Amino acid sequence: MKNIKTTKKSxxxxxxxxxxxxxxxxxxxxxxxxxxxxxxxxxxISSNELSERMNAxxxxxxxxxxxxxxxGQQGYGYNVKxxxxxxxxxxxxxxxxxxxxxxxxxxxxxxARSKIFVNRGMTLTALxxxxxxxxxxxxxxxxxxxxxxxxxxxxxxxxxxxxxxxxRDCAYDxxxxxxxxxxxxxxxxxxxxxxxxxxxxxxxxxxxxxSLMTLCYKIKxxxxxxxxx
Amino acid sequence: MKNIKTTKKSxxxxxxxxxxxxxxxxxxxxxxxxxxxxxxxxxxISSNELSERMNAxxxxxxxxxxxxxxxGQQGYGYNVKxxxxxxxxxxxxxxxxxxxxxxxxxxxxxxARSKIFVNRGMTLTALxxxxxxxxxxxxxxxxxxxxxxxxxxxxxxxxxxxxxxxxRDCAYDxxxxxxxxxxxxxxxxxxxxxxxxxxxxxxxxxxxxxSLMTLCYKIKxxxxxxxxx
DNA sequence: TAGATTGTTAATCGATTAACAATC
DNA sequence: TAGATTGTTAATCGATTAACAATC
Numbered sequence: 447m448k449n450i451k452t453t454k455k456s457x458x459x460x461x462x463x464x465x466x467x468x469x470x471x472x473x474x475x476x477x478x479x480x481x482x483x484x485x486x487x488x489x490x491i492s493s494n495e496l497s498e499r500m501n502a503x504x505x506x507x508x509x510x511x512x513x514x515x516x517x518g519q520q521g522y523g524y525n526v527k528x529x530x531x532x533x534x535x536x537x538x539x540x541x542x543x544x545x546x547x548x549x550x551x552x553x554x555x556x557x558a559r560s561k562i563f564v565n566r567g568m569t570l571t572a573l574x575x576x577x578x579x580x581x582x583x584x585x586x587x588x589x590x591x592x593x594x595x596x597x598x599x600x601x602x603x604x605x606x607x608x609x610x611x612x613x614r615d616c617a618y619d620x621x622x623x624x625x626x627x628x629x630x631x632x633x634x635x636x637x638x639x640x641x642x643x644x645x646x647x648x649x650x651x652x653x654x655x656x657s658l659m660t661l662c663y664k665i666k667x668x669x670x671x672x673x674x675x
Numbered sequence: 676m677k678n679i680k681t682t683k684k685s686x687x688x689x690x691x692x693x694x695x696x697x698x699x700x701x702x703x704x705x706x707x708x709x710x711x712x713x714x715x716x717x718x719x720i721s722s723n724e725l726s727e728r729m730n731a732x733x734x735x736x737x738x739x740x741x742x743x744x745x746x747g748q749q750g751y752g753y754n755v756k757x758x759x760x761x762x763x764x765x766x767x768x769x770x771x772x773x774x775x776x777x778x779x780x781x782x783x784x785x786x787a788r789s790k791i792f793v794n795r796g797m798t799l800t801a802l803x804x805x806x807x808x809x810x811x812x813x814x815x816x817x818x819x820x821x822x823x824x825x826x827x828x829x830x831x832x833x834x835x836x837x838x839x840x841x842x843r844d845c846a847y848d849x850x851x852x853x854x855x856x857x858x859x860x861x862x863x864x865x866x867x868x869x870x871x872x873x874x875x876x877x878x879x880x881x882x883x884x885x886s887l888m889t890l891c892y893k894i895k896x897x898x899x900x901x902x903x904x
Numbered sequence: 905t906a907g908a909t910t911g912t913t914a915a916t917c918g919a920t921t922a923a924c925a926a927t928c
Numbered sequence: 929t930a931g932a933t934t935g936t937t938a939a940t941c942g943a944t945t946a947a948c949a950a951t952c
Contacts, residue, residue, distance in 0.1 A: 474885035520910040538891040552785030631894040648893035656703035662767040664877035
């Protein structure tokens with residue numbers, strides 16, 4: 447296996463700053479496919495081979511990577527391990543963010559018991575709930591704190607990401623409380639539309655129902671196409 | 676309130692068939708905002724006012740709607756209730772799909788206990804699991820069936836949507852089993868990349884981790900911007 | 905070296921926005 | 929009617945794809 451030259455731009459350096467959201471949303475996908483290649487002990491891959499596996503064009507893949515640096519070698523392709531490490535760096539996996547979940551309901555517990563954080567270099571450090579009956583309990587070794595102690599906990603511990611899985615109607619108030627702490631971002635499952643402009647921190651709103659609706663649309667379209675045939 | 680003319684094209688008629696995926700993915704968002712407007716008893720809305728609320732352009736909104744029909748009135752705007760009903764129709768809410776969940780783990784139970792199906796005109800009719808200890812139990816009044824009886828159940832009952840929340844490694848095999856039944860679509864949470872081309876049915880793959888990674892990217896970018904300032 | 909494959913520029917395609925005539 | 933706002937066409941913008949020189 448050839449060595450990777452050391453003069454090339456690294457992901458940390460950051461090539462452009464105005465990366466399009468289309469590219470950003472493809473990065474986690476690259477991350478997944480590269481992890482899988484690594485697990486299968488694939489050492490190198492060309493943009494062409496990757497494009498076939500990912501059902502994309504080789505051109506797009508090269509363009510995407512080149513937004514952040516020069517990760518490949520002419521005549522060789524991409525070193526899977528190196529490329530994976532660079533994408534991980536871009537996505538902040540190496541930052542080892544700490545996360546807490548607010549809302550110890552079904553979804554909160556499901557996330558707490560999953561590997562979703564660990565698989566991305568993160569650590570879930572706490573759960574929060576208003577229900578005094580839950581406070582003090584543990585789920586998968588994660589302690590449930592009282593919502594009243596949220597600010598105190600954020601001051602005394604490094605909290606990077608806050609996951610909102612409590613009922614929708616308290617989302618805005620809690621987000622406002624969080625805006626005054628030094629947490630770094632909010633992963634919002636409540637259905638409330640939180641905006642960075644109002645909270646002052648990066649926010650990712652998850653609407654699982656939207657995905658279900660999209661499936662329904664696909665089903666309807668497929669049925670219609672069948673009838674018309 | 677003016678009456679809606681009856682000569683206009685309806686959603687059922689279907690204007691174009693090659694709707695772009697960008698438009699399709701915005702439909703559930705319109706659905707949500709319109710539902711909220713309805714709940715707030717808003718009777719009419721102009722594309723301009725909607726654009727402000729949704730943080731989009733009025734032009735895009737009008738273009739999107741006109742992919743499916745003429746839902747508004749010049750000089751008046753859109754009748755919220757009518758527009759909502761049309762978008763619902765397009766998304767298949769009125770089809771009253773039945774859904775079952777395979778995998779009665781944390782996520783499966785979280786979905787079973789949520790309103791995600793009911794809020795979209797669907798009914799969750801069954802859970803499935805391989806664990807004989809769970810078979811026969813009920814979660815929120817939904818009976819847990821043995822995975823061995825999946826095909827039998829699909830034959831004897833109307834099953835439209837199958838939700839996959841079991842471990843990833845059995846995703847492909849189960850999807851293959853489902854491809855031989857008359858279910859209509861698969862909502863896949865397992866992380867396995869299932870393709871319509873291999874299973875022969877509409878599929879929606881959900882990657883919650885991708886959304887978390889996107890948040891991490893946003894956080895990193897925001898931090899970097901702060902440092903550079 | 906010759907072959908392979910990248911990084912990058914140029915061409916194409918599609919999606920968004922702007923403009924305005926139609927019309928309620 | 930006059931004002932408002934749609935539906936739709938035309939202009940712009942951005943993203944994807946194709947092509948190819950650079951180079952490992």
